[in-house]
Amino acid sequence: MTKPKVFITRNIFPEAIEEIKKVAEVDLWTDDMPPSREILLERSKGVDGILCLLTDRIDGEFMDIAGPQLKVISQIAVGYNNIDIEQASKRGIPVGYTPDVLTHATADFAFTLLMSAARLVIPGHIASHDGSWKTWHPLHFLGQDIYGATIGIVGMGRIGFEMAKRSTGFDMEILYYDVNRREDLEQKLKMKHVGLDELLDQSDFVSIHVDLNPSTKHMFSSDQFRKMKNSSVIINAARGPVIDHMALYSALKDKEIAAAGLDVTDPEPIPNDHPLLTLDNCLIVPHIASATVETRRAMSNLAATNLINGLTGVSLSTCVNPEVDN
Numbered sequence: 106m107t108k109p110k111v112f113i114t115r116n117i118f119p120e121a122i123e124e125i126k127k128v129a130e131v132d133l134w135t136d137d138m139p140p141s142r143e144i145l146l147e148r149s150k151g152v153d154g155i156l157c158l159l160t161d162r163i164d165g166e167f168m169d170i171a172g173p174q175l176k177v178i179s180q181i182a183v184g185y186n187n188i189d190i191e192q193a194s195k196r197g198i199p200v201g202y203t204p205d206v207l208t209h210a211t212a213d214f215a216f217t218l219l220m221s222a223a224r225l226v227i228p229g230h231i232a233s234h235d236g237s238w239k240t241w242h243p244l245h246f247l248g249q250d251i252y253g254a255t256i257g258i259v260g261m262g263r264i265g266f267e268m269a270k271r272s273t274g275f276d277m278e279i280l281y282y283d284v285n286r287r288e289d290l291e292q293k294l295k296m297k298h299v300g301l302d303e304l305l306d307q308s309d310f311v312s313i314h315v316d317l318n319p320s321t322k323h324m325f326s327s328d329q330f331r332k333m334k335n336s337s338v339i340i341n342a343a344r345g346p347v348i349d350h351m352a353l354y355s356a357l358k359d360k361e362i363a364a365a366g367l368d369v370t371d372p373e374p375i376p377n378d379h380p381l382l383t384l385d386n387c388l389i390v391p392h393i394a395s396a397t398v399e400t401r402r403a404m405s406n407l408a409a410t411n412l413i414n415g416l417t418g419v420s421l422s423t424c425v426n427p428e429v430d431n
């Protein structure tokens with residue numbers, strides 16, 4: 106019997122690829138850079154499944170060109186704003202994604218960004234290397250207090266809730282904004298559901314954990330920064346376009362807010378002439394919040410399982426559109 110064909114758009118953990126090879130003929134894109142649109146479309150023609158990344162645009166055109174035999178799309182990420190879910194559902198294609206397995210690593214890292222941005226870790230590191238650290242000075246490298254501060258969590262999903270849990274270790278007061286009030290979670294942790302404006306007004310730290318969709322694009326722009334405290338720090342480990350980057354630049358430059366810690370940017374990578382890169386109160390790292398060995402291994406394995414399940418007619422372990430799943 107001929108095996109189904111799959112295209113895997115980047116190297117993942119080898120054991121995950123080996124599992125897929127047991128049931129499918131694998132075409133693996135081994136370059137570190139994503140396949141171009143042309144290559145993605147060409148290599149996906151006639152495949153039964155695709156294992157893709159957030160850098161691959163999987164839209165209706167892709168699905169048409171791949172062909173009607175396409176049975177499953179398996180994304181190795183919890184976010185799936187690169188995939189047109191409506192188009193996939195219309196064609197009856199289940200879309201897998203990788204929630205849960207990356208929750209702790211991502212929340213750990215969001216807290217790392219919070220602490221690093223608040224306490225000027227990177228400027229301190231640079232000063233100790235470039236000779237500008239001349240002496241201990243009472244007024245140098247003054248950051249923001251974390252212990253006992255107020256954190257405003259925007260988006261109380263899995264990662265937002267883990268961020269809240271970490272905040273309790275620092276006796277922080279926890280406010281959150283979410284379109285859905287989470288009384289179930291409020292029973293587990295002392296935290297208060299507030300409107301976005303109240304959260305911005307009262308928080309010392311604002312940490313973004315919403316997914317990217319038309320209603321969250323540029324959710325943070327000049328108006329929102331104006332409502333924040335001058336001493337506040339904003340953290341984004343969700344998706345870059347949730348923040349209007351030029352508005353953030355002005356807010357940081359004009360000291361409307363004290364600092365930002367960004368795991369994600371818009372676009373990615375951030376161009377090296379982007380004005381945000383000229384600011385020493387804007388910490389930027391290359392979308393690495395889930396990048397630990399064990400988390401990326403678990404993401405690889407889960408994405409492989411979803412792919413294999415879709416190919417073999419079994420329900421996906423974690424499916425974005427279960428209404429069209431087996």
Ligand code: DGY
Nearest residue numbers: 181182183184207395
């Ligand atoms: C995701 O999973 O959506 C992250 O952005 C990468 O881990």
